[in-house]
Amino acid sequence: xxxxxxxxxxxxxxxxxxxxxxxxxxxxxxxxxxxxxxxxxxxxxxxxxxx
Amino acid sequence: xxxxxxxxxxxxxxxxxxxxxxxxxxxxxxxxxxxxxxxxxxxxxxxxxxxxxxxxxxxxxxxxxxxxxxxxxxxxxxxxxxxxxxxxxxxxxxxxxxxxxxxxxxxxxxxxxxxxxxxxxxxxxxxxxxxxxxxxxxxxxxxxxxxxxxxxxxxxxxxxxxxxxxxxxxxxxxxxxxxxxxxxxxxxxxxxxxxxxxxxxxxxxxxxxxxxxxxxxxxxxxxxxxxxxxxxxxxxxxxxxxxxxxxxxxxxxxxxxxxxxxxxxxxxxxxxxxxxxxxxxxxxxxxxxxxxxxxxxxxxxxxxxxxxxxxxxxxxxxxxxxxxxxxxxxxxxxxxxxxxxxxxxxxxxxxxxxxxxxxxxxxxxxxxxxxxxxxxxxxxxxxxxxxxxxxxxxxxxxxxxxxxxxxxxxxxxxxxxxxxxxxxxxxxxxxxxxxxxxxxxxxxxxxxxxxxxxxxxxxxxxxxxxxxxxxxxxxxxxxxxxxxxxxxxxxxxxxxxxxxxxxxxxxxxxxxxxxxxxxxxxxxxxxxxxxxxxxxxxxxxxxxxxxxxxxxxxxxxxxxxxxxxxxxxxxxxxxxxxxxxxxxxxxxxxxxxxxxxxxxxxxxxxxxxxxxxxxxxxxxxxxxxxxxxxxxxxxxxxxxxxxxxxxxxxxxxxxxxxxxxxxxxxxxxxxxxxxxxxxxxxxxxxxxxxxxxxxxxxxxxxxxx
Numbered sequence: 001x002x003x004x005x006x007x008x009x010x011x012x013x014x015x016x017x018x019x020x021x022x023x024x025x026x027x028x029x030x031x032x033x034x035x036x037x038x039x040x041x042x043x044x045x046x047x048x049x050x051x
Numbered sequence: 052x053x054x055x056x057x058x059x060x061x062x063x064x065x066x067x068x069x070x071x072x073x074x075x076x077x078x079x080x081x082x083x084x085x086x087x088x089x090x091x092x093x094x095x096x097x098x099x100x101x102x103x104x105x106x107x108x109x110x111x112x113x114x115x116x117x118x119x120x121x122x123x124x125x126x127x128x129x130x131x132x133x134x135x136x137x138x139x140x141x142x143x144x145x146x147x148x149x150x151x152x153x154x155x156x157x158x159x160x161x162x163x164x165x166x167x168x169x170x171x172x173x174x175x176x177x178x179x180x181x182x183x184x185x186x187x188x189x190x191x192x193x194x195x196x197x198x199x200x201x202x203x204x205x206x207x208x209x210x211x212x213x214x215x216x217x218x219x220x221x222x223x224x225x226x227x228x229x230x231x232x233x234x235x236x237x238x239x240x241x242x243x244x245x246x247x248x249x250x251x252x253x254x255x256x257x258x259x260x261x262x263x264x265x266x267x268x269x270x271x272x273x274x275x276x277x278x279x280x281x282x283x284x285x286x287x288x289x290x291x292x293x294x295x296x297x298x299x300x301x302x303x304x305x306x307x308x309x310x311x312x313x314x315x316x317x318x319x320x321x322x323x324x325x326x327x328x329x330x331x332x333x334x335x336x337x338x339x340x341x342x343x344x345x346x347x348x349x350x351x352x353x354x355x356x357x358x359x360x361x362x363x364x365x366x367x368x369x370x371x372x373x374x375x376x377x378x379x380x381x382x383x384x385x386x387x388x389x390x391x392x393x394x395x396x397x398x399x400x401x402x403x404x405x406x407x408x409x410x411x412x413x414x415x416x417x418x419x420x421x422x423x424x425x426x427x428x429x430x431x432x433x434x435x436x437x438x439x440x441x442x443x444x445x446x447x448x449x450x451x452x453x454x455x456x457x458x459x460x461x462x463x464x465x466x467x468x469x470x471x472x473x474x475x476x477x478x479x480x481x482x483x484x485x486x487x488x489x490x491x492x493x494x495x496x497x498x499x500x501x502x503x504x505x506x507x508x509x510x511x512x513x514x515x516x517x518x519x520x521x522x523x524x525x526x527x528x529x530x531x532x533x534x535x536x537x538x539x540x541x542x543x544x545x546x547x548x549x550x551x552x553x554x555x556x557x558x559x560x561x562x563x564x565x566x567x568x569x570x571x572x573x574x575x576x577x578x579x580x581x582x583x584x585x586x587x588x589x590x591x592x593x594x595x596x597x598x599x600x601x602x603x604x605x606x607x608x609x610x611x612x613x614x615x616x617x618x619x620x621x622x623x624x625x626x627x628x629x630x631x632x633x634x635x636x637x638x639x640x641x642x643x644x645x646x647x648x649x650x651x652x653x654x655x656x657x658x659x660x661x662x663x664x665x666x667x668x669x670x671x672x673x674x675x676x677x678x679x680x681x682x683x684x685x686x687x688x689x690x691x692x693x694x695x696x697x698x699x700x701x702x703x704x705x706x707x708x709x710x711x712x713x714x715x716x717x718x719x720x721x722x723x724x725x726x727x728x729x730x731x732x733x734x735x736x737x738x739x740x741x742x743x744x745x746x747x748x749x750x751x752x753x754x755x756x
Contacts, residue, residue, distance in 0.1 A: 004166070004169075008173065011150065011153060012150060012177075015146055015149065015150050016146070018146065019142060019143065019146040022142045022146075023139060023142060026135065026138055026139065026142070031138070032089060032091070032092075033088075033089045033090055033091045033092070034091060035090045035091040036070065036088060036089060036090030036091055039066065039067040039070055039090055040067060040070060040090075041067075042067035043067050043068075043070060043071040044071075
């Protein structure tokens with residue numbers, strides 16, 4: 001039972017971290033332009049890009 | 052320097068190169084602080100100094116090589132906030148489902164006594180807030196259906212989830228062995244996934260349509276009596292005002308020409324294929340485009356009184372049929388929901404009569420509700436439609452929502468507009484009428500100087516040649532061009548400007564012909580045609596093969612429609628007003644037919660709204676695009692049969708999914724009624740049926756060939 005007392009909170013905290021990361025990513029617009037993200041990797045950066 | 056952000060719609064973006072070209076190019080413009088492209092929405096957000104106005108930004112984007120339109124700041128679409136809420140709910144339900152499943156697996160593998168109780172309590176702690184938060188979209192929808200005395204898929208979902216949670220909580224408090232928290236939360240997760248996919252599909256189509264639209268409010272340049280002129284919005288115009296119409300612009304109000312002569316393109320408003328010459332006294336309609344030269348018009352009707360406002364009213368009246376359409380999933384729910392509740396009730400009373408306690412009878416009834424919850428049914432329709440919509444989008448066909456796909460699959464009759472839909476809506480050179488090589492180069496020089504559609508078509512067709520040197524080039528709006536070539540007069544346009552003899556104005560009889568004459572040489576007639584879209588003939592043949600009886604309905608002259616109908620081997624009706632088209636559709640639909648309307652213009656608006664399902668090309672007017680269920684990009688009409696075949700395939704898969712989901716219920720319900728459906732069995736059955744339905748739907752990835 002002592003094992004559970006550590007493992008269950010640990011599992012929940014890790015899960016909550018994942019959830020928080022997901023909600024943050026969604027809130028900050030990371031899912032707003034999925035097609036663009038797929039295309040941008042093809043752009044050769046020559047140092048001119050501003051972002 | 053204060054910075055502001057402006058968003059522009061840039062429909063021309065299509066690759067990584069475009070993104071970097073536009074962002075890099077804008078970064079070099081003075082006053083621009085930064086630019087960020089949203090490729091999914093075909094938009095660019097520009098942070099720039101406040102001094103830089105929209106016009107200059109648009110020109111800057113134009114110089115980089117993309118036509119762009121300013122979007123209003125608050126233009127985010129209706130579905131975006133809704134989707135964000137669904138996304139959050141989906142994330143939370145997913146988190147909760149995983150953690151509760153972790154605890155449930157321990158219970159199933161033999162945890163007992165205090166350990167099991169603790170796991171149940173932890174599950175309850177995670178599940179209850181989740182169910183309250185993530186279930187809101189379903190409770191809202193179920194409540195609104197019940198309030199209107201109807202029922203939908205969300206009613207059994209709401210009842211099932213709430214009852215399961217209540218009973219599980221009771222079990223937890225009384226140290227019982229069976230808690231269904233995992234089932235309830237997993238159910239919500241699967242259903243939210245289906246709902247979210249549905250929302251994503253609608254948002255994509257909305258963005259696609261918004262990117263195509265020209266978001267400029269119509270304005271008119273009003274000339275007052277003292278000669279001053281100022282821009283006024285269309286709804287500030289009043290009869291009696293004098294309005295200047297520049298070449299290339301649409302008129303903001305109906306009126307009569309006071310000064311000047313030009314030609315007017317009425318295709319989008321009336322469906323007429325050929326531009327019409329207008330002079331003083333002629334009537335022009337709001338929304339038609341002035342082609343050649345500035346016109347001063349006296350407003351005869353403005354705002355709500357214009358002919359196009361009348362069309363808009365017709366559209367509003369016509370749109371009722373579509374909103375009354377009940378989607379397949381909801382039609383199924385009408386029978387499904389009462390049946391499920393009846394079975395659960397029968398199971399409860401059956402076990403009560405058989406002597407089981409209230410506690411056991413309730414547990415069994417809840418197991419029945421959980422097992423029959425329309426999890427696979429809730430995924431059956433959205434997943435199939437999203438996969439099919441993705442396949443169609445890759446072929447350049449945008450679907451506004453899933454209901455459009457369902458209705459398209461049901462269509463059994465196709466009515467098509469002519470100008471701009473079957474045809475490209477712009478003239479293409481047919482033959483040069485025996486022009487000599489030298490004359491060709493002179494004609495090119497003249498044609499290049501004009502904005503008239505026929506001159507442009509000629510210039511495009513002859514492009515690449517070295518134009519002859521001409522002097523004294525002059526354009527007489529409505530008549531044509533004159534110039535001097537090596538001391539000889541040349542004319543291109545209506546033939547009577549050369550001869551001065553109106554009797555010879557052959558070209559009036561056939562508006563898509565122009566005349567060319569070099570000096571006293573023979574008159575050459577250069578003919579154009581409003582060419583068919585590529586793939587039109589094949590599309591018509593395929594539509595016939597699909598049993599849709601294609602028919603042409605056009606506002607253009609009867610004989611032009613007849614000629615085209617004969618070429619394509621279909622029936623055609625010409626000279627139809629928007630009201631006529633609407634009446635035609637309503638009479639066919641009253642006779643039980645399901646009409647697919649394909650059109651582009653303002654004059655098709657009421658018909659597009661009234662039809663069972665409608666399609667428009669991306670070149671359509673804003674009105675056409677807003678009232679169509681599907682929009683196809685590009686010029687080819689091959690999109691029509693592709694979309695219909697894909698819609699029918701989709702509905703076949705949806706019906707298979709329904710059959711599988713119901714078959715699964717037929718197997719699982721007896722198990723549940725027998726009292727053998729433990730939470731483990733319920734969880735396994737639910738996941739398995741959902742996976743099968745999703746797997747079957749994924750076959751539609753190649754639905755659009």
